[in-house]
Structures are given as structure tokens and as C-alpha cells.
Amino acid sequence: xRASFDINLIVAALKKVIPGDRIPVALHEPCFGGNEWxxxxxxxxxxxxxYVGAYVTRFEQMLADFTSxxxxxxxxxxxxxxxxxxxxxxxxxxxxxxxxxxxxxATANAVTYCGAVPHFVDSEERTLGLDPEKMKDYLxxxxxxxxxxxxxxxxxxxxxxxxPMHAFGHPVxxxxxxDICREYNIEMIEDAAESLGSYYKGRHTGNWGKLSxxxxxGNKTITTGGGGAILTNDERLGGLAKHLTSTAxxxxxxxxxxxxxxxxxxxxxxxxxxxxxxMEQLPKFIARKRRLASLYQLAFQGMxxxxxxxxxxxxxxxxxxNALLIAESISDMRDDILAITNKNGIMTRPAWTLMNELAIFxxxxxxxxxxxxxxxxxxxxxxxxxxxGEEEGEDDAA
Amino acid sequence: xRASFDINLIVAALKKVIPGDRIPVALHEPCFGGNEWxxxxxxxxxxxxxYVGAYVTRFEQMLADFTSxxxxxxxxxxxxxxxxxxxxxxxxxxxxxxxxxxxxxATANAVTYCGAVPHFVDSEERTLGLDPEKMKDYLxxxxxxxxxxxxxxxxxxxxxxxxPMHAFGHPVxxxxxxDICREYNIEMIEDAAESLGSYYKGRHTGNWGKLSxxxxxGNKTITTGGGGAILTNDERLGGLAKHLTSTAxxxxxxxxxxxxxxxxxxxxxxxxxxxxxxMEQLPKFIARKRRLASLYQLAFQGMxxxxxxxxxxxxxxxxxxNALLIAESISDMRDDILAITNKNGIMTRPAWTLMNELAIFxxxxxxxxxxxxxxxxxxxxxxxxxxxGEEEGEDDAA
Numbered sequence: 001x002r003a004s005f006d007i008n009l010i011v012a013a014l015k016k017v018i019p020g021d022r023i024p025v026a027l028h029e030p031c032f033g034g035n036e037w038x039x040x041x042x043x044x045x046x047x048x049x050x051y052v053g054a055y056v057t058r059f060e061q062m063l064a065d066f067t068s069x070x071x072x073x074x075x076x077x078x079x080x081x082x083x084x085x086x087x088x089x090x091x092x093x094x095x096x097x098x099x100x101x102x103x104x105x106a107t108a109n110a111v112t113y114c115g116a117v118p119h120f121v122d123s124e125e126r127t128l129g130l131d132p133e134k135m136k137d138y139l140x141x142x143x144x145x146x147x148x149x150x151x152x153x154x155x156x157x158x159x160x161x162x163x164p165m166h167a168f169g170h171p172v173x174x175x176x177x178x179d180i181c182r183e184y185n186i187e188m189i190e191d192a193a194e195s196l197g198s199y200y201k202g203r204h205t206g207n208w209g210k211l212s213x214x215x216x217x218g219n220k221t222i223t224t225g226g227g228g229a230i231l232t233n234d235e236r237l238g239g240l241a242k243h244l245t246s247t248a249x250x251x252x253x254x255x256x257x258x259x260x261x262x263x264x265x266x267x268x269x270x271x272x273x274x275x276x277x278x279m280e281q282l283p284k285f286i287a288r289k290r291r292l293a294s295l296y297q298l299a300f301q302g303m304x305x306x307x308x309x310x311x312x313x314x315x316x317x318x319x320x321x322n323a324l325l326i327a328e329s330i331s332d333m334r335d336d337i338l339a340i341t342n343k344n345g346i347m348t349r350p351a352w353t354l355m356n357e358l359a360i361f362x363x364x365x366x367x368x369x370x371x372x373x374x375x376x377x378x379x380x381x382x383x384x385x386x387x388x389g390e391e392e393g394e395d396d397a398a
Numbered sequence: 399x400r401a402s403f404d405i406n407l408i409v410a411a412l413k414k415v416i417p418g419d420r421i422p423v424a425l426h427e428p429c430f431g432g433n434e435w436x437x438x439x440x441x442x443x444x445x446x447x448x449y450v451g452a453y454v455t456r457f458e459q460m461l462a463d464f465t466s467x468x469x470x471x472x473x474x475x476x477x478x479x480x481x482x483x484x485x486x487x488x489x490x491x492x493x494x495x496x497x498x499x500x501x502x503x504a505t506a507n508a509v510t511y512c513g514a515v516p517h518f519v520d521s522e523e524r525t526l527g528l529d530p531e532k533m534k535d536y537l538x539x540x541x542x543x544x545x546x547x548x549x550x551x552x553x554x555x556x557x558x559x560x561x562p563m564h565a566f567g568h569p570v571x572x573x574x575x576x577d578i579c580r581e582y583n584i585e586m587i588e589d590a591a592e593s594l595g596s597y598y599k600g601r602h603t604g605n606w607g608k609l610s611x612x613x614x615x616g617n618k619t620i621t622t623g624g625g626g627a628i629l630t631n632d633e634r635l636g637g638l639a640k641h642l643t644s645t646a647x648x649x650x651x652x653x654x655x656x657x658x659x660x661x662x663x664x665x666x667x668x669x670x671x672x673x674x675x676x677m678e679q680l681p682k683f684i685a686r687k688r689r690l691a692s693l694y695q696l697a698f699q700g701m702x703x704x705x706x707x708x709x710x711x712x713x714x715x716x717x718x719x720n721a722l723l724i725a726e727s728i729s730d731m732r733d734d735i736l737a738i739t740n741k742n743g744i745m746t747r748p749a750w751t752l753m754n755e756l757a758i759f760x761x762x763x764x765x766x767x768x769x770x771x772x773x774x775x776x777x778x779x780x781x782x783x784x785x786x787g788e789e790e791g792e793d794d795a796a
Contacts, residue, residue: 032442040438044430049623049672050616076474076624079662105645105656112659115513218448218666225447225666226474247503254736256750258503261510261758264477268616268623270672274447338652352654360659 005305005330007340013299014346017292018388024345028219028321029385031285035277043273051246053269055276060229062279063214067196067204069231071238074267074275075245078193078215078228082110082163084244084265085211085230088237089187091116091160096152096365098162098186100130101354102372107165107191108355108364117157120356120366123375126312128323129172130164131371136180138367143184150184155365161187166195166205168381169221169320170311174200174208189213193228196221197286197318206231211241221285221318221386222278224271285386286318292389293319296382305330309379323351324380331377338380351379403703403728405738411697412744415690416786422743426617426719427783429683433675441671449644451667453674458627460677461612465594465602467629469636472665472673473643476591476613476626480508480561482642482663483609483628486635487585489514489558494550494763496560496584498528499752500770505563505589506753506762515555518754518764521773524710526721527570528562529769534578536765541582548582553763559585564593564603566779567619567718568709572598572606587611591626594619595684595716604629609639619683619716619784620676622669683784684716690787691717694780703728707777721749722778729775736778749777 018025043049056074063072075081091097093115099107101120108118121138124131143150143159150159162181164172174190181188192198192206193215199205206212209231216227230241248262267275296308305327311317326334334350341348354376356366416423441447454472461470473479489495491513497505499518506516519536522529541548541557548557560579562570572588579586590596590604591613597603604610607629614625628639646660665673694706703725709715724732732748739746752774754764 030445030447032445032447036442037439040442041435044434044438047428047430048616049428049430050621051624052616077662105647105654105660106662109645109659109661218446218450223448225668226449226662226664247507249503253740254747256503258756258758261507262503263507264475264504264624266624268669270623271666271668274668342651349652358656360656 005333007333007337009303010306010324010337011341011344011346013303014341014382016299017295018346018383022388025347025383025388026385027347027349027381027383029387030218030223031281031385031387034281036274039273039277040270043270049270050268051266053272055269055272056267059272059275059279062276063229063231066279066282067206067231069207070233070235071231073230073238073241073245074272075228075230075265076267077217077226078213079106079110080245080263080265081213081228081230082106082189082191083113084241084263085189085213086110086114086116086161087244088240089161089189089210094157095160096155096157097160098135099355100165100372101356101366101369102128102167102351102375103165103191103355104193104352105355105358107163108361116160118355118361118364119152119159120364120369122367122369123167123372125371125375127172128167128170128309128375130177132173132176132180134367139180139184145184150186152365159184159186161189163189163191165191165193166198168323169195169198169318170309171195171198171200171205171315171317173312173314178208192231194220194320195318197282199316201314207233210234211237216275221289221320222275222282224267224275224278227267227271227275288386288389289319289384290389291391292384293322295389296322300324319384321381322384324382325375326378326380328374328378334377334380347383349381351376351381403731405731405735407701408704408722408735409739409742409744411701412739412780414697415693416744416781420786423745423781423786424783425745425747425779425781427785428616428621429679429783429785432679434672437671437675438668441668447668448666449664451670453667453670454665457670457673457677460674461627461629464677464680465604465629467605468631468633469629471628471636471639471643472670473626473628473663474665475615475624476611477504477508478643478661478663479611479626479628480504480587480589481511482639482661483587483611484508484512484514484559485642486638487559487587487608492555493558494553494555495558496533497753498563498770499754499764499767500526500565500749500773501563501589501753502591502750503753503756505561506759514558516753516759516762517550517557518762518767520765520767521565521770523769523773525570526565526568526707526773528575530571530574530578533765537578537582543582548584550763557582557584559587561587561589563589563591564596566721567593567596567716568707569593569596569598569603569713569715571710571712576606590629592618592718593716595680597714599712605631608632609635614673619687619718620673620680622665622673622676625665625669625673686784686787687717687782688787689789690782691720693787694720698722717782719779720782722780723773724776724778726772726776732775732778745781747779749774749779
């Protein structure tokens with residue numbers, strides 16, 4: 001099969017979408033075309049650049065409004081948000097947490113920060129995220145429900161939580177997953193680090209988890225330099241999230257009292273200022289990114305052996321990172337595709353190494369990961385910056 | 399005694415130093431009079447606001463140059479820096495770490511993040527920091543040296559490390575402490591969060607610890623919004639600190655491989671840009687802060703029952719936060735002093751609640767803490783922003 005596929009077809013299709021003056025192109029670049037400078041200057045002028053300041057409050061409100069959750073707590077990054085979300089779900093040392101094998105390392109790392117063990121589950125090709133049906137069959141085999149929750153009878157450990165991760169912005173099929181969580185008494189945390197602006201059945205991702213998280217790293221749909229947020233519809237948990245991420249200090253004019261082991265995970269006001277300006281442009285970014293996705297669909301239409309990943313009917317995706325899925329028959333050409341596209345000035349990247357394949361997690365429990373392995377062999381992320389989806393003559397004030 | 403002290407004397411002395419147009423005054427305000435705006439603008443223009451970018455490298459080099467350490471690693475805050483420093487010193491779950499009871503909660507929290515137990519030690523009044531002589535006598539009583547290091551024979555746990563914290567910028571007496579560390583095979587980490595610009599016997603604080611840490615919170619001598627750094631003279635450990643704080647990712651053009659449980663503790667480039675501009679002004683800030691300290695000395699000269707804390711002959715302090723020490727005989731007036739000064743628009747604050755007095759740490763081992771308790775009853779921090787030490791007609795470009 002190898003000889004039968006011409007990688008230059010992929011390069012040509014990408015160049016059809018990417019304007020010639022835009023090569024070299026990164027996978028995802030931020031865009032600072034709004035009030036970023038104005039807010040930064042205002043923040044600096046106020047001298048409130050640190051942990052007290054109006055931009056943090058405003059940014060949190062903008063996030064809550066946009067995602068329709070009751071409470072958003074801005075933190076230093078998505079990893080910190082996951083750590084606190086797991087703590088607030090009651091994950092304790094020795095527990096297991098179900099995590100897709102196909103994810104960024106932060107999802108699994110955060111579990112270990114709680115002294116818990118990641119337990120890897122498979123993905124499905126139609127969402128690139130956790131496969132609820134397969135997980136249900138697996139739990140039927142290995143889980144025993146008792147008064148404490150679900151116990152993994154192979155390890156004797158409690159399975160306390162599951163973290164569906166909306167990979168590359170595409171929503172996991174949440175409803176069947178929720179049914180399983182109810183049946184097995186497992187808490188759900190949505191890792192929505194990549195899915196700000198993505199909807200499941202008309203509602204923004206992050207609304208189903210007991211807590212959920214966002215990320216605003218430099219490569220995300222909006223950025224605060226580094227940053228993240230904890231989302232929740234439980235106001236009590238939201239208050240606790242704020243408290244725990246602010247060194248668990250009890251408010252007082254001068255006294256320093258802390259009632260829990262807390263964390264210094266607050267987002268500085270200067271980063272939140274950037275975030276406010278970015279949030280104002282989010283609808284525009286999403287529109288451009290969705291347009292870019294449709295341009296890619298068009299450009300690759302009819303190319304045998306290569307499909308551009310597309311959202312499910314129940315999903316409206318932000319298309320954070322567009323992805324090519326190449327046929328199994330040409331999967332041994334993936335590294336050549338990466339090398340040749342990058343050589344042509346077009347940044348591409350494979351999916352993350354599967355978590356169970358990292359030495360640090362190789363002894364963690366895992367179900368059959370056939371689909372995740374196949375996706376991981378066949379997926380290539382392609383340039384997805386919002387600016388690439390800008391329409392000529394588009395009203396920039398839109 | 400109570401009736402014999404007039405709190406208005408303190409208010410009057412403070413007002414003698416603080417310009418009338420400066421009331422209300424905060425305890426420590428940042429000053430953005432340099433290249434802050436220029437560098438922020440440049441950073442935004444480059445679009446490199448996140449974890450890749452020239453300002454991080456430049457900021458790290460400026461820190462290393464200023465403190466004369468071999469390697470500085472910029473991180474998200476001082477707490478994160480302490481966590482990684484402890485890990486790299488080999489602190490393991492179940493170990494004990496000697497920590498002054500008189501410190502900010504982050505010092506003790508970071509120990510718990512490693513699964514270790516803070517073990518509280520006393521301070522001495524001449525430095526406000528850890529008392530090496532008293533700690534030596536204590537270790538003679540409780541520590542047994544064996545092949546694994548020093549074992550606390552009361553708890554059976556290994557005493558792996560000690561964290562001298564240079565309180566309010568004043569250097570701990572390091573040399574005798576180093577002797578003890580050698581004798582008992584205990585690693586030293588300097589918590590220099592408050593002592594950027596402070597020297598011990600002519601050398602910058604942070605040079606003696608196996609690793610040391612700095613903080614750049616909004617209330618510190620320089621600020622990056624939120625930020626911190628790990629310092630070390632061991633280049634191998636410096637490299638490991640960078641690796642561990644950057645998700646332990648192995649460098650590769652597109653592959654995602656992580657060889658350890660890592661952390662997302664990197665300082666964003668946008669915060670580092672702020673840091674570079676602040677570092678350029680650090681010598682000026684220190685000069686102003688030291689001038690302010692001498693103005694306070696003058697204003698309180700001869701006031702019975704109140705002394706302004708002054709550096710030891712072996713120390714050159716940044717006087718991060720100036721401190722009044724009131725006589726034991728009037729210590730029951732401390733809260734009145736706090737209330738009346740704050741009511742007069744002059745922010746003052748007591749020392750932190752002693753760590754062993756927080757419910758979260760009350761079961762941790764502790765030596766006799768008589769001096770820390772006395773300092774904690776008698777100390778009042780007074781406004782210490784660099785701008786308050788500005789000399790009329792001072793060359794602003796200095």
C-alpha cells in the first residue's frame with residue numbers, strides 16, 4: 001500500500017486552505033486584535049497586577065456567562081484546575097480515576113497529585129474521546145458496587161471518578177456516560193481544557209461534570225499566557241474551589257489564618273486582564289475556527305485514505321485542533337506525513353503518546369485500548385489558528 | 399503598664415516618615431516606573447505570551463546574575479518553587495522537614511505536598527529567623543544519626559531537610575546552620591521568597607541552600623503579577639528543576655513523551671516580561687527601601703517600648719517589610735496599635751499566625767517555640783514600599 005499514497009496530496013490540500021503568505025504556520029497561534037493592550041495598560045496603571053484586582057472577578061464572570069455555569073474560578077492553569085476539581089470530588093489517596101489513555105499528560109498527572117491512580121479507558125473514533133459503551137461493558141466485568149462506591153475487584157481500589165476529556169475540542173458523548181456514573185456512583189469531571197466554545201446537545205461543555213476545567217495556555221482558543229479555570233454548577237463547591245486555590249485563608253483585615261492545606265493556584269490579575277480581552281473576541285474566534293474546519297473538509301474531499309475529523313450531530317465543536325485521520329492501511333506513513341508537512345513549513349503533530357505507553361504510567365490499570373491505539377497511529381493535527389479561517393472582507397468588529 | 403503607652407506616638411512617628419499626600423498607604427505596593435509597558439507591548443506583539451519566549455530566558459539570566467547563583471528557573475510562584483525544591487532534595491512521603499513556626503503558610507504547605515511532615519523550630523529575635531543554636535541543642539536531644547540520615551527518635555521519621563526562611567527580608571544566620579546540616583546530614587533549602595536583594599556576609603541569600611526559592615507576588619520587592627524562581631548552584635539540579643516544572647517532557651519536534659510525573663509550574667512569558675523590567679529597577683528599589691528603613695530608625699529613636707528591627711552586622715537586608723517590635727510589657731496593646739494605625743490610613747499587620755497554632759498543623763512535631771511566640775505577640779509590620787524611601791530630587795534614572 002505504501003507506494004500507493006502520495007503525501008504531496010496532503011501538502012497541496014493544506015496549502016489550498018492556508019494562504020501562501022502564511023507559511024510557515026504554527027499549529028495554533030493566539031490572536032491579540034482586541035482590547036488586550038488597553039486592559040493590560042489599565043491593569044499596570046492600577047498597580048493591581050497580582051492576586052487582588054477587578055479583572056479576575058470580571059474574567060470569572062465572563063467565563064460563567066459564556067459557558068452558562070453558575071461559578072467559574074480562575075486559576076493558574078488547567079493542571080491546577082484538575083488537581084482541585086479532583087480534591088473537591090473527594091478523590092483520596094489510593095482511589096482510582098478513569099482517564100482516557102488518549103489525552104494530554106496533565107489529566108493523568110493531576111490524578112497522581114491526589115495520591116490516586118489513573119485507570120486508562122478506551123476512546124471511540126466518532127468523538128476521539130472516551131467510549132461510554134465500552135466503558136460500561138468493562139465496568140460490568142471489573143467493578144463491584146458497595147456502600148463506598150464502586151470497587152475495582154482486580155485491584156481492590158475504589159473507582160471514585162472519571163474524567164472525560166473533550167479531545168481537540170470535540171465533545172464526548174456525555175449522556176450515556178452520565179448514566180454509567182449514576183449506576184456506579186462515580187463522580188464526573190469534564191476536562192474541557194480544549195473545548196471552550198464547544199457544545200453538547202446545545203449546552204456548553206463543562207456543564208455536566210460535578211466540576212469541570214478549562215485551559216488558557218498559549219495554544220488554546222483563548223489565552224491568558226498561562227491560565228485555567230474550574231467550572232461548577234454547585235455554588236458551594238465553587239466557593240470551596242476559590243478558597244482552596246487561595247491558600248485557604250480566612251478573610252480578615254490583618255490576621256493570617258488558614259483552615260485547610262491550601263494551594264497558591266490563583267490567576268494573577270494581569271493574566272486575567274488579557275483573558276477579558278480575549279473573551280470579548282471568543283465568538284469571532286469560534287466562527288473563524290469553524291469556517292477553517294469546513295475549508296479543510298472541502299480541500300480534502302474525495303482524497304482516498306484521508307478524512308478530516310468532523311463533529312457528531314449532537315456536538316457543535318470549536319474545532320480547537322483540526323485532525324486528519326489516515327487509513328489504517330497507510331498508517332505506517334504517518335511519520336513521513338509529519339516530516340514532509342513540517343519540512344514544507346506547515347506544522348503538524350501526532351496525537352499524544354498514549355498514557356499507558358509512558359513508563360511512568362505503565363503499571364496503572366487499563367482496559368483494552370484498541371481504538372485509542374488505532375487513533376493514535378492515524379491522527380495528524382493540522383494548523384488551526386482562528387486567523388486562518390478569517391474571511392476576506394470579514395467585518396473585524398464582528 | 400497599659401495606660402503608660404500612648405499609641406499616638408507610633409502614629410506620629412509613622413507620619414513623620416510617610417509623606418502626608420501618601421495616606422492611605424498599603425504595606426507594600428509595586429512600582430512600575432521602568433520598561434514594564436514597553437516589554438509587555440513587545441511580548442504581546444510577538445504573540446509569545448505563554449511558555450515559550452525570550453523573556454523567560456532573559457528573566458532567569460537576570461536573576462542568576464543578580465543573585466550570583468549558577469541557575470535560576472522561573473516558575474509560577476514561590477509555593478511551586480518550594481514544592482519542586484523539596485522534591486529535588488529527595489524529600490519523600492513520611493519524611494520530616496524542619497520549618498520555622500514563624501513563616502508564611504506556603505513553607506509548611508509545600509512540605510505536605512510531598513507527603514512529608516513539617517516539624518516546627520524556633521526563631522531568634524536578632525534575625526527573626528530560625529535559631530541555629532537552639533535547633534542544634536534540640537537535635538542533640540531528639541535526632542539519631544544512622545545510614546539513612548537523621549531519624550527523629552520520637553516519631554521514627556527521617557529528618558530530611560530544613561527550610562530557613564529569611565523573614566521580612568532579613569537573612570538567617572546561615573553558617574552555624576550549615577554546620578548542623580553537615581553534622582546531621584540534613585539538606586538545606588533557603589526560602590528567600592522575601593529576601594531578593596538581601597545579603598549574608600556579602601553574598602546574596604539563596605546561595606547556601608542545595609536549592610533556594612524566590613517569590614514575585616504583588617507585595618514583594620519586585621513583582622511579575624504572580625511568580626517565583628528556583629535557585630541553585632548545582633547545574634544538574636537546575637536542569638532537573640526546569641524539566642520537572644515543564645511537565646517533564648522530553649524535547650522533540652512533535653512527539654509527546656514525559657519521563658517523570660511532572661508539573662505545570664512554568665512562568666508565562668508575559669509575566670517574565672514584567673519581571674525583566676522590574677529587575678532593571680531592583681538596585682534602585684533596594685536603595686529606596688534601605689533609606690526608608692533608616693528614616694524609620696530615626697523617627698522611632700528613643701521611643702520607649704518600641705524598636706524598629708535592624709539588620710545584623712553579618713547581614714545587608716532589603717528591608718522587605720519593616721517591623722516594629724514592641725516591648726513584652728505592652729504586647730497586650732498590639733491589636734490596638736493595629737486598629738489605630740489602620741484607622742489612620744496607615745496599613746500595619748502582625749506577623750503570621752504561628753504554624754503550630756493553625757489547626758491543620760497542630761499535630762505536627764515542634765520544639766519549644768518560646769521566642770517565635772514572643773515575636774509573634776510583639777511584631778507589627780509597617781508600610782515599606784520602595785516609593786516611600788524616594789529621596790527628593792533623586793535621579794529617577796539611578
